[in-house]
Amino acid sequence: MAIAAALSPSALPAAESHRTWLGLGRLRTFLSGGPLQDNNRGRDGGSRGSGFCLIAPGEGEMVWAVEPTLVFQGDLKSAALFAAAAEEPFWLAPISPTATFVATLPYDGDPLQPGTTYEQQLEGFRIDFSPVSSRRFSFQIMPEGEDRDQIDADLAQLDAELTQAGAATEAIAQARAAFFFERNLTADALGALFSVAEPSADLAALRSAIAESICRQTLPAGE
Incomplete structure (x- = not known):
């Protein structure tokens, strides 16, 4: 096409x-x-990377939507959102595998706050099926x-x-x-x-x- x-x-x-x-x-x-x-989105690679791909929102990105759509690729089982530097997530969503391994998650919690920075983290599996968590990726809601x-x-x-x-x-x-x-x-x-x-x-x-x-x-x- x-x-x-x-x-x-x-x-x-x-x-x-x-x-x-x-x-x-x-x-x-x-x-x-x-x-x-840009450098905001792509695969979490390197020797310590999870291998998951961050599509949207990107790392450090400004986002208008207070109920954003989260998009990732990988053998994923869940995605979590945190307030910046918080230890526990305020939102956690399971991810069902798809043929393309692309996951689209509409955020369905309380509207996010303009001007606030949040962090997203993914959990899933490496190519050898061992469990792995990504590092946290930040984004900010437009003030x-x-x-x-x-x-x-x-x-x-x-x-x-x-x-x-x-x-x-x-x-x-x-x-x-x-x-x-x-x-x-x-x-x-x-x-x-x-x-x-x-x-x-x-x-x-x-x-x-x-x-x-x-x-x-x-x-x-x-x-």
């Missing part, structure tokens, strides 16, 4: 097409290893303020336009992904694409390509 075909905004309202192409163009750059590639208020307003307008136009779930996900990519909110963009419960064959292939592209990278070693 050509990536361009999966990124077509043809199902979107005409008013959104140009804006969506701009944002999805950034996704093409991301997939081709261009400037959008209250002018930037967050503007995103809230712009996204509400986008959602209203899409609803009025009767856009399909997958088209809405594409438009929201483009919206977040335009604003360098990569975790939110990836969360939008991976949150579609029953993706088309094209979107499923796109998500596989995204995971493959990200998981070719290795995260810098932790302290």
Whole structure:
């Protein structure tokens, strides 16, 4: 499948097409290893690494959503969220294995607090089936303020336009992904694409390509 075909905004309202192409163009750059590639996400490698792949949110990343979608790859059994430096998690979710080993977890606890830093940790198995835990990966929820208020307003307008136009779930996900990519909110963009419960064959292939592209990278070693 050509990536361009999966990124077509043809199902979107005409008013959104140009804006969506701009944002999805950034996704093409991301997939081709261009400037959008970063050190925030990738495989937890090295001699002491778990081998799990962190897709979203990335290490040290700023996230708009207060109920983010968490995306990982690996032979995983659970994911946990911690307040920064806390010993016990405040949220723990089991992970069921999939054919692609890509896990998508919608956070379903109390809304996270703007301006607060959180840490995520994964548990699962190495290639030899021995149990392993990842190190903790931090992310921060975007603080209250002018930037967050503007995103809230712009996204509400986008959602209203899409609803009025009767856009399909997958088209809405594409438009929201483009919206977040335009604003360098990569975790939110990836969360939008991976949150579609029953993706088309094209979107499923796109998500596989995204995971493959990200998981070719290795995260810098932790302290």
